[in-house]
Amino acid sequence: MITRGHLIGEIVDGLTSISQQVSTRCQLGLTDLNRYLEDFFKDYLNEALSLSLVNLNDERSNEPGLDLGDELSSVAFQVTSTKTAQKVNKTLKTTSKRKKVFDEINVLVIGKKQASYQLEQTLSRSFSFTEENIWDVDDLCKKTISLPLDRLQALYELVRRDLARVRIELEIPDEDGNFSTSIDSYVEKIPTPQMSDFKKISRLSKGLCRGIRAHG
Template sequence: MITRGFYIGEVIDELSVVAGQVSIRNKLGLMDLSTLTENFFRDLLNAIHSSSLINLNKERSNSPGLDLGDDVSGLAIQVTATANATKVEKTLATITPDHQRRFKRFVMLVVGKKQGSYSIDEQAAKRLGFDKERDIWDVDDLARQVVALDIARLEAVHRLIRKEVGRLKVDLEIPDADGKYPTSGYNLWEQRVKPKVGDGSAFRMFVAQSAEVSEEEIEADLPKEIRLLAKRLSRLPRVTREFLVMLLTRQTNRHSGRFHPPWMTLLYDTVKREFRGDDLDGELGILEEAGFVEVRVEDRHENGPPEIGVRFPGRCEDLSHSLLPFIKEKSLSLRTVVGEVDFSAL
């Protein structure tokens, strides 16, 4: 069972890494924070405080003095990498009368570590109700706020950290002497598989024998259709091809009121129960767009429970009807043929 300590430990560790990256950037004179950073802390604070902060810079480019605001609670926040008193005073000086009408409390959030003490213009602070002991936060303060959360909100914060902090750490990376960053966006893309395709002679012979027809009667476009099918598969993400393999493995050939051969069928509810991934409808959507599946849920009372139809798409009936029997007859692996797009045995 995952404990509070596990959640708190991961959240604090990740926030400490972010603070460390900002500290390094500061030493190199890189003081600006991106919109991604502002939005990350907007979402984090909303998760911690159940607030409704929005990015004020969307309303007005570089809203003076403030980055985030919640019109419901009256909280407004400046997110900054600069921890000194000059930055605090500059922020307070740029808070407008409109901000004062909209917000009741103004906070400085230092992404890093704040100073031990601050000497600021007390008159300006008093005018805005700003308390330098209470209203200057850093990552350590956020950590203390996280520790005090109930388990439901703690889990929500942990989910947010798991989902978003990786992107933030990439955004805060510093380029090397050649201007290259440790993480390349180009390297984040999956490489497309290169199909392996035979001449189709083995498959042609199989079709002739199983259908008891001459090879001359087999569709002339068969080799071309094999290549097109391989190309369609190669354009699918790897995990989606593997998902298709499992659909083909678990298809039941049950009687269906919606699908007829060469369609193969599965019960949608069974797939939903057995698939342990987090994006079932996304995988089905990709395959449906590519022509490999159809999901039918209409006419439940007339045609039975929701079903998923699976097939090998294309205009060649020989290929659609006979590819799966060929794979079984030749003891080939669906994971190799479909998952790796290796049609060399055909």
């Protein structure tokens, strides 16, 4: 039987490994997060927080300031690997036109957020935005551990199903632009049919025919 502790441990380990991989990319100047990672956290947040977030980049190639939104609950998220106050303030500024749609704006830093933030007061007040609205993966783990068992089970299945693909998407290419692994590494390969030697089959068939005629 899978215990609650086991579920939490696997979920936390999965999220932490993603966070560490993103942090390594950021140290190398690779701060972009692809669509697959946005969708992974969309599904995770929906299950963990009982939301119905959609990827706002479906509406246009790049939604200014926001990545995920639930208009019914009036909650939206910017998913980013950049932890700076400048990034947070820019998110609030570019999101101002969506204020009538979303009452609550959160910034989810995939990695480790700063210890404190100097927020632009005019912008933050207009959204009732405080440092409590800036989350990192540690915050997400804290919000997870107290969830009911059935929700933990669903998150465990999500992480187990998608973690390999997420880590591949975050992999850093070598100097030639090649990746050390691919999704093919996690897919069972179709065995290659082994062709028999036709000459051997032909000789065997002729031998059988001669034997049949000899005893006919």
